[in-house]
Amino acid sequence: MHFQENTGQADAASPRSFVQVVGAAILDSLDRPSKLLAARRSAPVALAGLWEFPGGKVEPGEECTQALHRELAEELGIRTALGVEVTGPLAQGWPLNDSAAMRVWLAEVTGGTPEPLEDHNELRWVDLTETALMELPWIPADLPIVTALLNAVDAGRA
Numbered sequence: 001m002h003f004q005e006n007t008g009q010a011d012a013a014s015p016r017s018f019v020q021v022v023g024a025a026i027l028d029s030l031d032r033p034s035k036l037l038a039a040r041r042s043a044p045v046a047l048a049g050l051w052e053f054p055g056g057k058v059e060p061g062e063e064c065t066q067a068l069h070r071e072l073a074e075e076l077g078i079r080t081a082l083g084v085e086v087t088g089p090l091a092q093g094w095p096l097n098d099s100a101a102m103r104v105w106l107a108e109v110t111g112g113t114p115e116p117l118e119d120h121n122e123l124r125w126v127d128l129t130e131t132a133l134m135e136l137p138w139i140p141a142d143l144p145i146v147t148a149l150l151n152a153v154d155a156g157r158a
């Protein structure tokens with residue numbers, strides 16, 4: 001029997017590239033965080049009613065953080081200061097599905113008051129505790145990110 005050696009060359013020649021999504025974990029304060037602004041999607045039907053990190057897809061020619069500022073202005077009508085990235089297992093962040101991955105940054109509102117202007121039908125400031133956050137029906141792919149966020153916040157408080 002002959003086993004063909006897996007050289008990994010195919011992967012090296014064509015590294016997996018996901019549609020790049022960016023999201024914000026908006027905190028009431030980057031220095032002393034106690035609440036997260038969660039957003040409930042209004043569309044598409046498959047995701048409507050589920051909670052997520054506000055954000056969206058990076059457009060051609062945009063940097064990730066530039067795209068995030070644009071999305072937060074469009075969707076929530078706010079300006080933000082970004083904190084550190086909540087790093088995921090991929091260079092492109094956190095896998096969302098077969099074709100998309102999301103990079104997530106901590107953020108704080110520096111201008112405007114968040115309103116569900118586009119893509120969401122409710123915004124909610126939620127206590128930064130596992131109990132409070134896990135009560136929300138998150139998009140399933142976001143659950144590891146919520147856990148990583150709680151760990152990052154706890155590490156910052158220590």
Ligand SMILES: Nc1nc2c([nH]c(=O)n2[C@H]2C[C@H](O)[C@@H](COP(=O)(O)OP(=O)(O)OP(=O)(O)O)O2)c(=O)[nH]1
Nearest residue numbers: 021022023052053054055056057096100139141142
């Ligand atoms: N914004 C955001 N998208 C998420 C999260 N979790 C998750 O699986 N997604 C998925 C949902 C969508 O399939 C994709 C992001 O698409 P989007 O609809 O927010 O992007 P967009 O605002 O740029 O809108 P469009 O170009 O599709 O009109 O990533 C999350 O926490 N935040």
